[in-house]
Amino acid sequence: MASTEALSGRRPPTALPRLRVPAWALVLPPVAALGLVFLHPLALVLWQSVSPEGGGHGFSAYADVFAQAAFRDALRNTVLIAAGSTAGALVLGFALALVIAFVPFPGGRAVGRFVDVFLSFPSFLITLALLFVYGSAGMANGVWTGVTGAASGPFDFLHTPWGVLLAEITYFTPFVMRPLLGAFSRIETAQIEVAASLGAKAPRIVRQVILPEALPALAAGGSLVLVMCLNEFGIVLFTGAKGVTTLPVLVYGKAILDGDYTGACVVAVVNIVLSLALYGLYRMLTTRMDGVRRARA
Amino acid sequence: MTTGIRFDGVTVAYGGTTVLESFGLTVEPGEVMALLGPSGSGKTTALRAVAGFVRPTAGRVFIGDRDVTALPPHRRGIGMVVQQYALFPHMKAGANVAFGLKAHKVPRGEIAARVAEALEMTGMSAYAGRYPRELSGGQQQRVAIARALAIRPGVLLLDEPLSALDARLRSGMLTELARLHRELPDVSMLYVTHDQVEALTLADRIAVMDGGRLQDCGTPQDLYRRPGSAFTASFIGSANLLPVTVTDGGVRLGGTRLDVPAGGAAAGASATLCVRPHLVGLGAGPNALRGTVTEVQWRGATHRLGVDIAGHRVTAELRELRETPPLGTEVTVHFAAHDAVLLPAGADGGEARG
Numbered sequence: 001m002a003s004t005e006a007l008s009g010r011r012p013p014t015a016l017p018r019l020r021v022p023a024w025a026l027v028l029p030p031v032a033a034l035g036l037v038f039l040h041p042l043a044l045v046l047w048q049s050v051s052p053e054g055g056g057h058g059f060s061a062y063a064d065v066f067a068q069a070a071f072r073d074a075l076r077n078t079v080l081i082a083a084g085s086t087a088g089a090l091v092l093g094f095a096l097a098l099v100i101a102f103v104p105f106p107g108g109r110a111v112g113r114f115v116d117v118f119l120s121f122p123s124f125l126i127t128l129a130l131l132f133v134y135g136s137a138g139m140a141n142g143v144w145t146g147v148t149g150a151a152s153g154p155f156d157f158l159h160t161p162w163g164v165l166l167a168e169i170t171y172f173t174p175f176v177m178r179p180l181l182g183a184f185s186r187i188e189t190a191q192i193e194v195a196a197s198l199g200a201k202a203p204r205i206v207r208q209v210i211l212p213e214a215l216p217a218l219a220a221g222g223s224l225v226l227v228m229c230l231n232e233f234g235i236v237l238f239t240g241a242k243g244v245t246t247l248p249v250l251v252y253g254k255a256i257l258d259g260d261y262t263g264a265c266v267v268a269v270v271n272i273v274l275s276l277a278l279y280g281l282y283r284m285l286t287t288r289m290d291g292v293r294r295a296r297a
Numbered sequence: 298m299t300t301g302i303r304f305d306g307v308t309v310a311y312g313g314t315t316v317l318e319s320f321g322l323t324v325e326p327g328e329v330m331a332l333l334g335p336s337g338s339g340k341t342t343a344l345r346a347v348a349g350f351v352r353p354t355a356g357r358v359f360i361g362d363r364d365v366t367a368l369p370p371h372r373r374g375i376g377m378v379v380q381q382y383a384l385f386p387h388m389k390a391g392a393n394v395a396f397g398l399k400a401h402k403v404p405r406g407e408i409a410a411r412v413a414e415a416l417e418m419t420g421m422s423a424y425a426g427r428y429p430r431e432l433s434g435g436q437q438q439r440v441a442i443a444r445a446l447a448i449r450p451g452v453l454l455l456d457e458p459l460s461a462l463d464a465r466l467r468s469g470m471l472t473e474l475a476r477l478h479r480e481l482p483d484v485s486m487l488y489v490t491h492d493q494v495e496a497l498t499l500a501d502r503i504a505v506m507d508g509g510r511l512q513d514c515g516t517p518q519d520l521y522r523r524p525g526s527a528f529t530a531s532f533i534g535s536a537n538l539l540p541v542t543v544t545d546g547g548v549r550l551g552g553t554r555l556d557v558p559a560g561g562a563a564a565g566a567s568a569t570l571c572v573r574p575h576l577v578g579l580g581a582g583p584n585a586l587r588g589t590v591t592e593v594q595w596r597g598a599t600h601r602l603g604v605d606i607a608g609h610r611v612t613a614e615l616r617e618l619r620e621t622p623p624l625g626t627e628v629t630v631h632f633a634a635h636d637a638v639l640l641p642a643g644a645d646g647g648e649a650r651g
Contacts, residue, residue: 190383194441196370197348197377198397198448208396212387 042272049265065266071250075270078246081161081236082229085168089225090218092169093176098206100177101184102192112181118174126171127238134158134166161244167235172228176221183217184210216286223282230275247271300326300361300451300485302347307356309342317342318509319356326361326451329478329486331496333532334506340489343506344454347487349373360452371400373452376445380457382437384429390440391416391425397448415447416440418477435466442477446484455488459495471498493533497521505529521573527640530571537577537611539570540642548639551607555584557637567642572632574601577613582631586611590628593621604630 052061065071099105100112133139134155141153157163187210195205211218233248245253247267255264302324309317317339324330332340345351346358349370357366365373376397384393394412403411416422419439429437438458445453455474459467475498478486490496496503497517505513505520505528513520513529524530527538541548541555543562548555548570555570562568579602588611592603600621602613613630622628 188381188383190379190381191385193348193350193370194377194379194383194444195385195396195400196350197373197375197454198444199371199374199400200396201371201400204400209385212385 045265045268048262049269052262061262061266065263065270070245071267074245074247074250074267077161077244078230078248078271078274081164081168081244081246082226082232084165085172085229086222086226088165088169089172089176090222093173093180093221094214094218096173097177097180097184098210101181102210115174115177115181119178121171123167123171123232123234124238127167127235130158130163130167130170130239134163158239159243163239164236164244164246167239168229168232171235172225175225175228176218179217179221180214183214187213219282219286223278223286226278226282227275230278231271247274300483301328301359302330302452302485302487303359304343304346305357305359307343307346307353307358309339309346309351310354316509317346317353320509320511321356322504322511322514324452324485324487326485327482328501329488329499331488331490331500331503332506333490333493333496333503334512335491335532337508338506339509340491340506341456342509344456344487344489347373347452348375348377348454374448374450376448376450376453378438378441378445378453378455378458380460382429382434382441382461384437384441384444386429388428389425390421390427390429390432390443393429393440394425394444394447397444401448411447411449415443418446418480419443419473433466434462435470438462438470439473442474446477446481451484453484453486455486457490458488459490459492467495471495474499497533503533505532507532523638524571524640527569527571530638530640535574535612535614537570537572537574538640539572539609539611541568541570541639542566543568543639550586550609553586553607555586555637556634557584557639558634560639562639569640569642571638571640572611572636574612574614575599576636577611577615577630577632579613579615579618579628579630581629583633584637585629585631587627587629590622590624590626593624595621602628602630604628606630 049061050057050059052058054060100108100115131138135141135158136152136156138155140155144150144153144155157166191209192205195209200208231248232246233252236244236246236249237252247270251264251267251271254260254267302322304320304322307317307320308315316337320339320343322330322343332343334340342351346353347360347365349365349368353366357364359365360373360375384390385396388396391412394415395408398408398411412425413422416425419442421436421439421443424432424436424440429440432440438461442458458474459470462470471494478484478499488496488499500517502514502516503520504511507528513525515523515525517533520529520533524533524536527536530536530538539550541550541557543559543564543566544554545564546556546559548557548559548568550570557570559568586604586606588604588606590602591605591610592601594601594603595617598617600615600618602615602622604611604613611630
């Protein structure tokens with residue numbers, strides 16, 4: 001008599017060979033790899049920061065670095081530029097994403113797709129492009145001198161914090177736009193139309209209908225940009241290094257130019273702590289917002 | 298308060314495609330007008346032209362005596378309810394209802410009273426503090442209606458408002474909408490639907506649309522009893538549509554002469570005879586037709602019989618039969634002369650819809 005498996009054409013599932021390795025052992029390889037390529041170098045930086053050149057271990061290097069005006073300037077520049085760039089990218093990104101998502105214009109979809117491409121551009125490319133436009137021999141000054149006959153143009157801000165700010169806003173704005181465009185695509189057009197039919201003008205619709213729905217995306221994009229700005233090196237080096245020093249540039253200066261590896265490690269540790277603190281703040285805010293959203297659901 | 302709607306030769310085209318063509322219709326103050334038609338008939342486009350979300354390529358739209366063709370939506374003074382409710386998810390029901398009042402800059406002290414009044418009217422007073430996600434579909438739609446009514450619009454636009462609800466909720470909401478219409482006699486309502494039951498139940502008049510054009514317009518009773526076209530006859534209720542030839546004093550279906558008023562139709566002309574299935578009787582009677590039973594359906598209170606008569610299918614909706622004729626047997630069906638309507642030729646014969 002044929003078996004039911006043979007009649008039905010099915011075969012009994014093949015049992016996998018039982019693994020005798022304990023589950024915790026399976027975690028070891030990835031943890032070892034992570035430790036080798038990431039945690040160990042990080043630990044070395046931390047260790048170096050508490051190992052002054054005079055020998056022994058302690059926090060004297062921290063005291064020395066914190067006492068330096070250059071460090072305090074770099075810390076202030078880093079926070080101010082990161083905060084300013086993030087604010088600028090949020091405002092500009094929100095406005096541009098609004099236009100792309102809700103104002104029909106020819107080529108709007110192509111512009112939306114270009115945002116994705118823009119994210120893959122290296123940061124120095126944007127800086128280089130700004131040099132061509134606003135540099136001392138750039139297009140803007142060229143037009144000015146051509147029109148007025150003056151010997152030089154008025155645009156000379158690229159090597160100031162404003163230049164860094166402009167470059168970072170230009171480069172990081174698409175990082176805000178991408179999650180916003182995703183959020184906007186999920187807003188029902190009917191909500192906006194009903195709001196308009198109820199007498200709401202565009203600013204009220206943006207403020208009371210669109211913005212609340214876009215807040216999580218805005219927070220995600222903003223925090224990403226903030227962390228990236230805190231650690232941005234290429235733009236600052238390319239644009240403002242002459243007059244603007246940030247923590248990453250200070251690390252580079254101490255380690256490569258001055259040979260002060262302990263001081264460089266101290267600044268690097270401060271930079272990491274700053275980034276982690278801001279990331280923690282972001283997680284706290286998003287968790288709270290998620291909690292509110294879940295409570296509504 | 299301006300009220301009433303008038304479409305004056307409105308044409309709407311997207312690119313090279315005309316979706317609404319020379320549309321003319323007047324909705325009287327306080328009237329409920331249903332725009333009824335299949336998908337792509339242009340009914341939603343017509344509603345959106347009133348709301349200001351599509352700009353006519355020709356013609357004008359009036360609300361009351363105001364030409365609103367070029368006005369932006371926020372200046373038209375309309376209330377709008379859509380199929381998917383479109384409540385603002387981050388606002389509680391009360392805040393949703395207050396939205397339009399704030400947009401209209403109603404004094405702060407008056408807003409709370411008007412929100413309470415609108416929620417009371419829709420039976421949602423107890424739910425003012427809930428978020429939309431905490432409400433059922435029917436409750437959300439009630440809040441959406443309260444939100445539209447709170448601004449006291451002269452015109453209320455309803456775009457398939459019950460389509461997302463199940464049959465039981467839909468029936469209850471239809472009753473609620475009919476009650477609201479009685480309580481708000483000054484508000485003109487334009488009600489877009491593809492559901493003939495909603496249109497027949499709620500509307501004072503129905504505008505039947507197809508292919509971007511107005512096909513017919515009249516009271517539900519007129520359109521049902523005396524449809525102006527085969528399309529209207531088949532779209533509003535079920536209809537037997539039979540191709541006939543007009544004779545002196547009647548019509549001829551194949552070789553059978555039928556006693557039906559021909560109106561002004563000339564003898565020899567082709568026409569379509571419309572008889573509602575529930576007005577067809579089984580057995581001998583006036584305008585008797587012999588045919589073969591091709592289908593028997595039990596529908597609870599009724600039996601539906603399909604009978605092939607000279608190659609044309611005639612459907613009879615009969616009160617539940619004690620004994621049903623077997624398939625393939627010959628039967629006689631009949632109808633009264635005053636229950637038949639003669640329509641211009643053009644429809645497929647013998648098909649009952651609905």
